[in-house]
Structure formats: structure tokens, C-alpha cells
Amino acid sequence: MTVELEQIPTDVKIAVIGGSGLYHLDNLEVNIPLALLSTFSLVLTFFNPQVLGEVNPLTPWGHPSDRIIISLHTPSSTKVAFLARHGRGHYLNPSEVPARANIAALKSLGVTTILAFSAVGSLREEIPPRDFILPSQIIDRTKGIRPSTFFENGVTAHVPFADPFDKSLADLIVANAGVLEGAKLHTDKTLVCMEGPAFSTRAESHLYRQWGADIINMSVLPESKLAREAEIAYQMVCMSTDYDCWKEHEEAVTVEAVIANLGANGDNAKRLVEAVIPALAKALEEGSLKSVEALKGSNRFAVITSKEKRNPEQVNKLEYILPGYF
Numbered sequence: 393m394t395v396e397l398e399q400i401p402t403d404v405k406i407a408v409i410g411g412s413g414l415y416h417l418d419n420l421e422v423n424i425p426l427a428l429l430s431t432f433s434l435v436l437t438f439f440n441p442q443v444l445g446e447v448n449p450l451t452p453w454g455h456p457s458d459r460i461i462i463s464l465h466t467p468s469s470t471k472v473a474f475l476a477r478h479g480r481g482h483y484l485n486p487s488e489v490p491a492r493a494n495i496a497a498l499k500s501l502g503v504t505t506i507l508a509f510s511a512v513g514s515l516r517e518e519i520p521p522r523d524f525i526l527p528s529q530i531i532d533r534t535k536g537i538r539p540s541t542f543f544e545n546g547v548t549a550h551v552p553f554a555d556p557f558d559k560s561l562a563d564l565i566v567a568n569a570g571v572l573e574g575a576k577l578h579t580d581k582t583l584v585c586m587e588g589p590a591f592s593t594r595a596e597s598h599l600y601r602q603w604g605a606d607i608i609n610m611s612v613l614p615e616s617k618l619a620r621e622a623e624i625a626y627q628m629v630c631m632s633t634d635y636d637c638w639k640e641h642e643e644a645v646t647v648e649a650v651i652a653n654l655g656a657n658g659d660n661a662k663r664l665v666e667a668v669i670p671a672l673a674k675a676l677e678e679g680s681l682k683s684v685e686a687l688k689g690s691n692r693f694a695v696i697t698s699k700e701k702r703n704p705e706q707v708n709k710l711e712y713i714l715p716g717y718f
């Protein structure tokens with residue numbers, strides 16, 4: 393197994409969250425025993441990264457979904473954190489993902505930008521399986537059973553979420569999307585996040601289409617919202633795996649169909665990450681990503697609870713993600 397780092401680093405600016413089928417950065421140096429790889433697991437090979445080790449930070453919201461793998465990407469010497477959203481082996485269903493611990497843990501490593509991969513169903517004919525999509529909007533169809541804010545228990549804050557994804561990050565991905573082979577990249581799409589874990593009914597699928605939604609998954613919320621609360625720039629990279637169940641005479645989505653298409657998407661995901669990481673590292677270094685820069689310090693004044701009424705225990709927890717704000 394990969395070694396546990398003795399010291400948790402605090403200078404890892406970029407994180408990749410892997411979704412269904414994307415459970416690790418398997419680059420021969422991440423030494424995961426074959427027995428741990430499920431038949432469904434997909435190998436995402438990164439360009440020549442050196443794995444430094446794994447960390448498992450204990451945040452005020454518990455441990456993340458799995459140990460976080462830290463690798464060093466050359467030639468840009470960029471540290472990247474990788475976290476499997478459902479855990480390696482996919483033991484967490486979408487409602488069980490400890491999203492607060494995940495985001496808090498990444499923040500504790502110094503992360504300022506997250507590329508989050510997700511397998512999605514397509515609600516549009518023109519987005520066939522295996523195409524890539526950068527959503528710009530979200531419709532929330534989760535059921536209120538997922539803890540979805542850091543600001544509770546005596547410290548209330550309201551952060552802007554009109555544009556849930558980071559525009560500069562999306563632009564940078566678009567600029568590097570020429571590496572995709574045989575897949576189109578769709579931008580500015582609307583993503584419905586349903587509770588799951590069962591897939592939608594046909595009536596729901598039709599309803600989402602009428603609402604103007606283009607793709608559907610079970611995991612963009614609360615992940616993206618928590619990233620915003622923690623001042624981390626976040627863009628989800630969606631990979632179409634199926635047409636859900638709105639096509640009356642076609643078979644409805646199954647896990648097998650999702651995984652089959654994800655497997656085929658692996659090389660493209662790899663190519664995209666290979667292209668984006670050095671470009672992103674350079675842009676972060678230069679401070680040239682406008683919306684990423686704008687996010688820094690943006691929640692300092694989002695807290696509405698008066699100072700004397702703030703619950704000191706909650707303040708302590710919040711210091712973990714936004715030190716010095718309270």
C-alpha cells in the first residue's frame with residue numbers, strides 16, 4: 393500500500409475528486425493491491441506523477457470518504473490531491489458521502505481549486521453517452537437528508553450561489569479540451585442533482601427535460617455548495633454515460649451501462665487532466681484566474697450572526713476551514 397505521510401501537507405492547491413468508476417490515480421506508483429480493484433474500477437492514468445503518499449485528516453466533520461492520495465506532477469512540480477468520492481471500492485452511496493469532511497479535509501491541505509468528475513445521465517439527444525459536459529447551473533432535487541452547510545448551530549452565513557461553478561476554471565478546461573478524442577465537450581448546461589440511490593422514474597426524467605435540465609447525477613450537491621462556503625473554486629467535469637429513462641422505447645439506465653461507458657471515457661479523462669493540471673498550476677501561480685482570485689476572502693462578511701451570539705463550539709469548528717474569520 394501507499395505510505396501514510398507523517399506530516400499532512402498544507403501546500404496542495406489542486407484537488408481532483410473522482411466519482412463513479414474513478415477511484416484512484418493508478419499510475420503504477422500508487423501501489424493498490426489488485427484484490428482491492430473491483431471489476432467496475434476504471435484506471436485513470438496520470439502523466440508521470442510521483443505519488444508522495446496518503447493522508448487521512450480528521451476534520452471537525454469527521455474523516456473524508458477515503459484516504460487522500462497526494463502526488464507530485466512533473467514537469468510543473470505541482471502537488472495534486474486525489475479523493476475518491478464514494479471511497480475506493482465504492483462503499484458510500486451518494487447520500488452517504490461525507491461531503492463536509494471531504495471539502496474540509498481538502499481545504500486543510502491548502503486546496504483552492506477542485507476538478508470534480510462525475511458520471512451523469514443525459515436528458516438531451518445531442519449529448520450522447522461518452523461526451524463530456526461542463527455544467528454551469530444546478531437544479532436541486534436532493535431530499536434534505538444530506539448535511540449541506542458548514543454554517544449551522546449558532547453561526548449562520550449565507551453565501552452567494554447564483555453561479556455554482558467557477559467560470560475561470562471552466563474556461564481553462566475548455567481551452568485545454570482539444571485533447572479529447574471522439575467526444576464533444578458541451579458547456580453551459582444545467583445539471584439536476586437527485587437523491588438516489590435508485591434512478592429516476594420516466595415521469596421524473598420527462599419533468600426534468602421540461603424544466604430545461606440537460607444532465608442528471610446524484611452528487612453535485614452538497615459538494616459544490618460546501619466548496620463555495622469554504623472558498624474553494626469548483627468545477628464539475630461530467631461524463632455522459634446513458635440517456636437516463638426518458639426515451640420511451642429504449643432500455644432505461646443501469647449501472648452496467650454507466651460503467652461500460654465510463655470505462656471507455658477513461659482515456660479522455662486522463663488526457664483532459666494531463667492537459668489541465670499544468671495549465672491550472674501556472675494560472676494559479678500567476679493569479680490570473682479571475683473568479684478564483686475573487687473567491688478569496690469572499691465569505692468574510694457572509695456571517696449574519698452577531699459576534700456575541702455566535703456559538704463558540706461552532707466557531708472553533710469553522711476556524712478549521714476559514715481561519716481568522718470569526
Ligand SMILES: CSC[C@H]1O[C@H](OP(=O)(O)O)[C@H](O)[C@@H]1O
Nearest residue numbers: 411412486510511609610611650
Ligand atoms: C453508478 S451510476 C449513479 C452514480 O454515478 C454518479 O456518481 P458520481 O457523480 O460520483 O460519478 C451519480 O452521481 C451517482 O452517484
Ligand SMILES: Nc1ncnc2[nH]cnc12
Nearest residue numbers: 511512513608609610636
Ligand atoms: N441516469 C442517471 N441518473 C442519475 N445519476 C446518474 N449517473 C449516471 N447516470 C445517471
